[in-house]
Amino acid sequence: MRIDELKIDSEMLYSGHNACPGCGAALAVRYLTKALGPNLAIVLTASCWSIISGMPPLTALKCPILHCPFPSAGSVGSGVKRGLNAAGHDDTTVVVLAGDGGTFDIGLQAMSGAAQRNEDYIFVCYDNEAYMNTGMQTSSATPFGARTATAPYPLFKAGQKKDIMQIMAAHGIPYAATATVAFPDDMESKLKKAQAIKGFRFIHILSPCPPGWGTESSDTIHLSRLAVSTGFFPLYEIENGVTWKMTHYQGEKKTPLKEYLSAQRRFKQMDRQRMEMLQHEVDHEWDCLMEKVATSPSE
């Protein structure tokens, strides 16, 4: 890679933000703003990023950020986009940035409404799989078997992770995609693609959280890569709710899920039986995804 290919001038994240060392969310937003900027407005619901973006008078991003209450991200995004349109700023990209809590649980109804109205903005969910900012409480994005503050040892998260992509696909929105921080090129191309489409667009980014997941801060990228290679978090996109496409397909040979789980302390108490259950579940989801990709109508 050459230095001019790094597009250093289009970075929009400042140093000195308040993310923990090795934060996946900080990286995700860095790639996001770099890909979509500079004409960008961000609506931010309560999440880690509310803290990362800095306390006034400091700000961590070169674009405006509007903080909004937890359940209202979907609606505030709609309002901001319509307001900008009314003021003649049609070309400004509006991004609603929410954590998994603000997407999967608390923000779901507002987001669902906006998706149903096909509001013209990009909803980005950076998913660190629990309410990390408030102390690692279980969310509906927490995977099966994980230990959290609300499910301490010997308890564990009993239910499955909510399949948000299926929900969004069912809304029939023009574009939905998954991405993760270990594959910045893939994320950039998806964001650029989303930016060119009009209507409600949804990007689901897996962003590892070292303190919440119980990992070394240096393992962020490694884990993000493992999540993809194990099939735990496949990278794909959905167009108009019907056309499913893999964007990073490493073939049928998947890394065993054990490798991904054993690297994280939140899965430390997981016994073999539960691990096999989760592996089975991941394999099943993978097969379903492959079937959807195979049976997708071509353009």
Place this chain on the structure above:
Amino acid sequence: MSTDTMIQEKPCYSYGFEPSTANKTGDWRFLTPEKSSRLSPCRQDCLLDGEIPLWMEAVKQEKWEEAWQIVSRYNPFPAITGYVCYHPCTSNCNRGQLDQDIAIEEVEKAIGEWRLNNIKAVQRPIKYKGKIGIVGSGPAGLSCAYYLNAAGYSVTVYEKTSLIGGMLTLGIPEYRLPRYVLNRELYMLEESGIHFIKDCPIGDKKDLCELYEEYDNIFLATGAWKPRRAYIPGEEDRRVYNALDFLSAINSGGQLEISDPVVVIGGGNAAIDSARSALRLKGVNHVSLVYRRSRAEMPANQEEVEAAEREGVELIFNALPREVEKEEQDIIGLMFDYCKTDLNGLSIDRSRSFSKSCGTVVMALGQQADLSVFCEFGRDVPFFAGGDLITGPSTVPEAIKAGRIAAYGIVADLEGLPVPQVMLPEQPVVSFEDLNLATKLNIKMQHKECTPELEASRCLGCGTCNACGTCYIFCPDMAIDVINGRFELNLDYCKGCGICVKECPAQALVLEGGR
């Protein structure tokens, strides 16, 4: 109220307007990433200590001039070494475990040829008043002359024969080093202001003491030209050549009396060179190479042995010559005894002797340095010496390295400086397991078509920052600055997460405790 005044008035809610760079997050850190100084296997194995990953990177970016400047710090003649060096650098290349070793010597050759084609030789200005005399214009002498000339000293090189280049010109056959490359390289040296005095053997025409009077410092690099003898009956015949005479006669266009078939005795590189050269002579149909030990014990480079075998040289092992058989004036054969190495050394079995018919014999039994010239004086006269003269017969790159080290020593001696550190310090070598190949951002697999740039782009840059940008891409804190095309850690903001260290594909960073 219009929109403009709304914006201009101070809003009643809190908002951020200052970049968060005011918040120096560097003080959160308890582990600090640092650029590491680990050796790549190629540099570890390089006979010249060349900074291979660095110039590979320059070639990859098509910065040829930069590549030449990096190469010339350790090797002033990349075109020559690209051809003649046995490239031990490629033997442990980490890339080999991924797909195939990198053809480092081909990239080196390309840099050398770029330099010969694109950089004009200019008369170097003489900046210092020290005068240096160099005896011997082989690779060691030329390398020393190059560095001293480049540093700004007046350099004079004395050569015994009428041809400059020593072993490069006389010893190495043309099929291994094309003469147009060598001649251009020598022309560049002459043009850059080095004074060559040919046909001037030291001892006969000029005394070393005279040299010592004339010059501020002298470097002796006369090489090892004195052949070892076999001490067998019939060895004085005029058709029993020693390898160096044989090769220099071929290389300088002299006349040789050859009759088929040719037998070469010896197992070193000179023997292989002689055998392959003999095969290229007119009227020679059959060449055999006879070595007293087994194939595995041959000191010659294995690639060269295989090449000789491919060309049709017959290889005979475990045979020791006993006698040159003559009929009237002609050589008709060579008598050999069977011998093999065991715990007692070489044991000879006379009962299993055999005869091989031949017309010409080439003895390649090794050479020694001829010290007779220096015996008379030398005790009172301090001088520098290097190359084959000191080490015994070795390789061109080792001689070049000796010349470079001597040049440093001479400058330190003349200017009264401390002797510089010229050897590579002991450092851990980056192994294949150390590399993070998952970061496939800059790893390209084998290319179908091959150019030096594409070949260089396969280099993984073990242990060396080759500005791939992986650390920059994955830093969540924007704590990697780009300064003049290099990546530098900005410790004001680095929180010490260690992602850059873990993800660096080349292991060029290391995480240290503390701040």
